[in-house]
Amino acid sequence: MTSPATRRVGLVAATAAGHRHARVLADAWPHARLVDADSAADALRTAWAECDAVVAFLATGAVVRILAPLLGDKRTDPGVVVVDEAARHAVALLGGHGGGANALAAEVAVLLDARPVVTTATDAVDLPGLDTLGWPVEGAVAAVSRAILDGAPVRLVADATWPLPALPPNVRADAPGDAHRLLVTDRVVPPDGRTAVLRPPSLVAGVGSSRGVATAEVTDLLRRTLAAAGLSPASLRCLASVDLKADEAGIVASAEAFGVPLVTRPAAQLAAVDVPHPSEVVRAAVGTPSVAEAAALADGGTLLVPKTASAMATVAVARHAPRGRLAVVGLGPGAADLRTPRAVAELRRAAVVVGLDQYVDQIRDLLRPGTRVLASGLGAEEERARAAVAEATAGHAVALVGSGDAGVYAMASPALEYADDRIDVVGVPGITAGLAASALLGAPLGHDHVYLSLSDLHTPWEAIARRITAAAEADLVALLYNPRSRARDWQLDAALKTFAAHRPPDTPVGAVRNASRDGERVHLATLATFDPAVVDMYSVVVVGSSQTRMVGGRMVTPRGYRWRS
Template identity: 75%
Template sequence: MPDPTVTSRIGLVAATAAGRRHAQTVAAAWPHARLVAGESVTDALRTAWAQCDAVVAFLATGAVVRVLAPLLADKRSDPAVVVVDEAARHAVALLGGHTGGNDLAEQVGALLDARPVITTATDTVGLPGLDTLGWPVRGAVAAVSRAILDGEPVQVIADAQWPLPALPPNVQPRPVVAASAAGTGAASADTGAASADTGAESAAESDSGAEQGSGYRLFVTDRVVPLDGRTAVLRPPSLVAGVGASRGVPAAEVAELLHRVLAEAGLDPASLRCLATADIKADEAGIRSTADALGVPLVTWPATRLAAVDVPHPSEVVRAAVGTPSVAEAAALLGPDGRPGDATLLVGKTATAMATVAVARHAPRGRLAVVGLGPGAADLRTPRAVAELRRAAVVVGLDQYLDQVRDVLRPGSRVLASGLGAEEARARAAVAEAVAGRAVALVGSGDAGVYAMASPALEYADERIDVVGVPGVTAALAAGALLGAPLGHDHAYVSLSDLHTPWEVIERRVTAAAEGDFVTLFYNPRSRARDWQLGKALGILAAHRPPDTPVGVVRNASRPGEWVHVATLATLDPTVVDMYSVVVVGNSDTRVVAGRMVTPRGYRWRS
């Protein structure tokens, strides 16, 4: 669900003084939440249902059910509803669990210190609901979801390897069904796309027909497939429609042409990722309103970029008019990312009096999430990190880090664990899994971009995959919070490990930090094999700041065995430091106040 404090209109309904107090707490925290008034509670609840994206009712569950039951229409469009009891002990996700209700119950619970109550079957057992993957889903969604939950065999039949979340063992993919050669070429400019994808459509009909009555199926395809009581279809965002038009083209003409082309090609509009056109058509109301009606973005490209795309039906007339021999075909192939090499033209340009449409299929891209787990404690792990771990089908990481998160992984997740010293191998394995089209999470402690796995992974990652970075609470931040406020002014991070960086380089960096009077944080400060580097680094700093400069050592921040020690440059014993420690050396202004390190900000707010 979108952040309730930013985008959602949340209606609050209460009947009692206690309920109104709880509602006021929510309204004070969330600017877009408001108490809905009415001549009666029933009237207020109906008004909130009609006007808001979500409803939080401080009422009895039975009362809410009796009022809202006659208003239910479609779970994909009905508002999410959460019910909070009189004492605010529970926040029950009553309606729309997979359209925001479950998340809203969690958020309301956190705000009111109430226990969220989630009863959605897939959520309670840790499985991804088919309607939570972010793609349109059609067909027998409830029946297939129930089969997944009950452990019955479910076949996944996909046109390509899409980065789906982990699915349980009873959900087995059939080998990828490639689109036919008939669907890879462009249709005639005169006849349109009536035969462009008939091979692929026939494959779909044959594929599903052969399995009628033999089990449950989940198609992952942009093709139209026959539906029955055992078949659901996920619509991946694989199609891009390129659109060209004369000035002032009616929206109805663009929309009618687009839907006709898709229907004749056996393609579902729900798989449209975007409409694409030339920059000079960006303000064309007929094109823009068509994109809005479909709920997809409109992507535009300059004529010079479109002109560089090889298309089957270039036109010198079009070149003379807009500076490129193709708008519709070239824009369809460029798609949202400008990668024509990933696209196959399914439908060549098809024209009416004022509009032209072409359709391309864009290959799926694997997904690599580089996830920082924080310093170790579960409550310092970000919700986004947890969401990415549950989004992944493959999770890669150091064995001891993976042990911290196994409880949040979905059933069916494949875990690739390795020991210390295998960073390069882990990075290569994660990228290889993503290149194969899978959804992958590569985990590291703290923030994955700080002395961790993001750097080696992104050295190997290329344009074949999408990369998502998930920040985490760093060891430095965790240590700083335990020490007090040592990072209140400029500070520098330095790793003292010379396994990959020559000591001469490290020494120059420590010297620069000392000369600049930076608060200095040492990562990898000392090990059994590297027992002299920390003393050498502290000596460099001691030559540039007073001997009573505070030095903090934090070992196992937020983990079992946590230990915090404050000394000075003159008194610190390096032997108390190991590889599980972070050392924080203050600058010349850092002081110890009530046992806590404090570095002044160095400036004052101006009134």
């Protein structure tokens, strides 16, 4: 579901209290509006007809009676959330998945300090609904979902390994042949009452045409071509053509009719694609010997249907292999409330989670049943990076987790050294330990600053020392990571002496241990008085610049701007 901030949400209220609660939502969501009418029933009907979702501050029974005659298809009806008079509960009443009411109830509950009430069976037991996986689903969806919920064996049959989220253990490839089935395929499957079919985005349809081709000609040709090949239109990833056709109304409207984007490429790029049926006539007209076949194959894949023509259009269809998905997720400094919602969403989307054992332990409660966990101890960073990339390359949805921001002295760099263009990579930023420490110290990062790691396990100390000297000479605030351990007990003292040679002795220095976690400790001193013994590997040290001051017991580095009135 898209965010309530971007959806048209109709708010319906009948009482003064309901109007007060509705205004809270209206103030938070730019596209939400209070629907006015002669009666609450008329307002509810108007909101149902005109909005993407409805939040009704009415009795549940009243909402049911008013909307019952209007119900159509759960895939297209708006989601409806009902909130009681005291705003204690936000009930996802209709369209839990398809209409986004379950997610909307959670958003309403946050704003009103209410409790979300979700009765959708899969959500209640923390299983992914088949209609929430992001792909079209057909066939015996209810029967297969019921079998999954009951723990009955469900046979998973996939044409290839696609990056699906974790499925429960009873959904497996080796389930008995007479079990319910979950198919992942782009092929047309006869209905049998025991099979649900997920449609992966595996097909690219290349399209060429004469100028002025009618939309109906393109769509009819493509539908007939797919049907003859036994392929489902629901698995179309996109329509593809040459740049010259980017504004061809019939092709543009056809893409809209199929609900997929239109991707166009330069003629020179398509001319370099090897195709079975090149045409010099086409080359003379558009600069490439093939449009439909070349566009379908431009990103690789296998040609399933060679170019097929009507009077003014040609189409060709290629199947593209799955691309695995690697999400590199920063978990933040440790506290659950400093973990971003996007990080949580990626963890719940992943089928495989890879990470340091102590970090994985922090988020095990967020993982869906059936998630495969690959955890290892300290010192195995390269092995974790290779494992995560290998799992993604095999087609899985993978989350590689690290503390703070995964791109700052963490797992993103080693992983992306191995990740090639066969996989999709998603970076999820996190709050770094340095930012968490700085917030506790005050505002030491108000002006230019630098991150430095004092660990010489993989970087020669001579190189680290040069960087420390450069930061000291440049008068930058310095955040020192990996400052001190049992085996490395002299580097921090050496670094502080370098800073002391370039800054006044009263320059503030702060150290934070276990920022946002149990055992959090904040220590403030100066370059002249700071004792490195208070620091360990769970600490971040912040050395102020010559402009950093102590104000009210907090480190503050002025921004250095001239404010203008």
